[in-house]
Amino acid sequence: MTAPALPRLPEAPAAHTVLNLREYETIARGLLDPIFYDYVAGGARDEVTVRANEHGFARLGLLPRMLRGSDTRDLGVTLFGTPSSLPVFLSPTAFHRLAHPDGELATARAAAKAGVIMTVGMASTTSVADVAAAARQAVPDRAPALWFQLYLQPDMAVTRALVRRAEAAGCTALLVTVDSPVLGIHERNKRNGFNDLPPGVVCENLRDLTGSEPGHIRQIAMSADLGWDHLDRLREMTSLPVVLKGVLHPEDGRIAVAHGVDGLLLSNHGGRQLDTAPATVDLLPDMLAAVAGRVPVLLDGGVRRGTDVVKALALGATAVGIGRPVVYGLAAGGEDGVRHVVDLLREEIDHTLALCGATAPRDLTPDLVRTVPAVPR
Numbered sequence: 066m067t068a069p070a071l072p073r074l075p076e077a078p079a080a081h082t083v084l085n086l087r088e089y090e091t092i093a094r095g096l097l098d099p100i101f102y103d104y105v106a107g108g109a110r111d112e113v114t115v116r117a118n119e120h121g122f123a124r125l126g127l128l129p130r131m132l133r134g135s136d137t138r139d140l141g142v143t144l145f146g147t148p149s150s151l152p153v154f155l156s157p158t159a160f161h162r163l164a165h166p167d168g169e170l171a172t173a174r175a176a177a178k179a180g181v182i183m184t185v186g187m188a189s190t191t192s193v194a195d196v197a198a199a200a201r202q203a204v205p206d207r208a209p210a211l212w213f214q215l216y217l218q219p220d221m222a223v224t225r226a227l228v229r230r231a232e233a234a235g236c237t238a239l240l241v242t243v244d245s246p247v248l249g250i251h252e253r254n255k256r257n258g259f260n261d262l263p264p265g266v267v268c269e270n271l272r273d274l275t276g277s278e279p280g281h282i283r284q285i286a287m288s289a290d291l292g293w294d295h296l297d298r299l300r301e302m303t304s305l306p307v308v309l310k311g312v313l314h315p316e317d318g319r320i321a322v323a324h325g326v327d328g329l330l331l332s333n334h335g336g337r338q339l340d341t342a343p344a345t346v347d348l349l350p351d352m353l354a355a356v357a358g359r360v361p362v363l364l365d366g367g368v369r370r371g372t373d374v375v376k377a378l379a380l381g382a383t384a385v386g387i388g389r390p391v392v393y394g395l396a397a398g399g400e401d402g403v404r405h406v407v408d409l410l411r412e413e414i415d416h417t418l419a420l421c422g423a424t425a426p427r428d429l430t431p432d433l434v435r436t437v438p439a440v441p442r
């Protein structure tokens with residue numbers, strides 16, 4: 066069995082020396098155990114979809130409007146009843162304690178102080194209750210803005226127990242990941258023999274679930290047997306908003322709406338499940354047409370710049386998620402690193418809105434986005 070080494074406390078780079086999200090990847094790469102770096106950066110098979118996500122944004126240009134006569138901007142949005150200072154949320158990513166000793170606690174503090182929503186992964190290496198406590202402590206005068214990511218478990222009693230934990234911790238929505246009937250194959254992980262977590266690091270949300278021995282950690286079950294009926298049963302067991310993560314086909318978007326989901330997160334899991342799935346931003350117009358405004362559509366995958374966020378919003382997404390950049394910020398600087406990643410995006414979004422003649426996400430319209438030949442980086 067091979068497990069990556071536990072992270073050392075990083076020498077945090079001075080925030081002003083890091084200028085953008087991509088630079089955080091370079092710094093994190095230098096700090097992380099290469100086995101864990103490969104796990105984070107990599108994706109399924111040939112990693113076509115990993116590259117496609119960023120390339121999708123590169124093939125879109127922004128066509129700005131001029132002389133709009135307003136000097137104030139408001140980047141805030143409310144997502145399923147939860148306010149966010151930005152139209153950006155933290156997508157769920159597993160195993161934060163492999164990026165930094167403070168793990169998800171650092172991520173939660175950063176998100177709370179930045180006023181953005183963190184999605185706590187079912188595969189979090191800190192329990193959702195402890196993550197919520199950290200968020201509450203960081204900003205005592207505000208309810209923690211946390212969502213919980215759930216893999217539906219074929220044993221619905223286990224699913225119910227997880228949902229109750231998320232509810233008890235104060236999570237305000239469930240992101241239900243449906244793109245993993247089986248786990249994606251990451252050849253980097255195979256080459257590195259990454260098949261275990263280091264001693265002392267476990268998926269804490271899976272500890273002491275229903276009917277197990279004290280201290281037992283359940284394995285996450287990926288099941289190709291799951292169907293829409295399981296989603297219906299989840300719908301019946303909670304009043305939390307349910308957002309489906311990983312639906313890509315417009316017809317599935319329509320079916321999801323018919324089954325009463327509150328929103329969709331258009332996501333190909335950052336290219337980590339089905340390789341050659343198209344870039345999410347390329348799929349956005351068809352998904353929006355399919356759901357026809359009945360529920361909000363969020364998107365993640367390849368968002369690295371404020372201009373990417375603005376393109377997705379202009380096309381009609383309600384908000385976008387970031388995955389890898391959060392892990393890189395965490396690896397580089399713990400809480401400060403994650404905070405800086407969010408603040409860099411904030412500054413870039415604000416600046417892009419100003420240059421586009423927009424004052425708020427609601428001003429952004431599809432005519433601001435044009436397909437262009439991708440310019441090589």
Ligand SMILES: Cc1cc2nc3c(=O)[nH]c(=O)nc-3n(C[C@H](O)[C@H](O)[C@H](O)COP(=O)(O)O)c2cc1C
Nearest residue numbers: 105156157158159242334335365366367387388389
């Ligand atoms: C290291 C890592 C772990 C992830 N873990 C999960 C997970 O446990 N559950 C899930 O639904 N998605 C998971 N994702 C996918 C992210 O939620 C998100 O869809 C993806 O990272 C977005 O693409 P980006 O990394 O290009 O921003 C993970 C992604 C990464 C990079």
Ligand SMILES: CC(C)CC(=O)C(=O)O
Nearest residue numbers: 158159188248285334337
């Ligand atoms: C399977 C999970 C534990 C993590 C995941 O979804 C991922 O690494 O993409």
